[in-house]
Amino acid sequence: MLIRERDTPEGLLVAVCDDGCLGETYADDEVSLTVTEKFYGGETGDADDVVDALTRASVANLVGERCVRVAIDAGLVDEENVLELDGTRHAQLLWL
Known part of the structure; x- marks a missing residue:
């Protein structure tokens, strides 16, 4: 799985995807998601x-069966609350 973390003024943004999802x-x-x-x-x-990464995130986006699981x-x-998009799974996480 690929994990990317970014500090933003609103907190830590985490993006996670399964290896095979990159570029898809x-x-x-x-809904369309690239x-x-x-x-x-x-x-x-x-x-x-x-x-x-997700426990430290303020906001997170996840794409792929494995990382969502x-x-x-x-x-x-x-x-x-998980979306199914064209055969893969997508979830968003927001801590308030």
């Missing part, structure tokens, strides 16, 4: 690295 575009009737190197490209990490299993994302 996923769409359904209403997994760009600029936004999602980052350091390779395992499940523990993903959970660590890691977030669900860690109790950070509610499965019923």
Whole structure:
């Protein structure tokens, strides 16, 4: 999985994607998502690295079956709020 962290004025923004998602575009009737190197490209990490980044994030975007599953299993994302886009999963996380 690829993990990218950015400090913003609103807090830490984390983008995570499965390795195979980088460069892909996923769409359904209403939503289109392109997994760009600029936004999602980052350091390779395992499940523990993903959970660590997500627990520190103010906002996070996740694309791919594996990273979304890691977030669900860690109790950070509610499965019923996960989107299915063109055969892959997408989740957003926002801590208030």
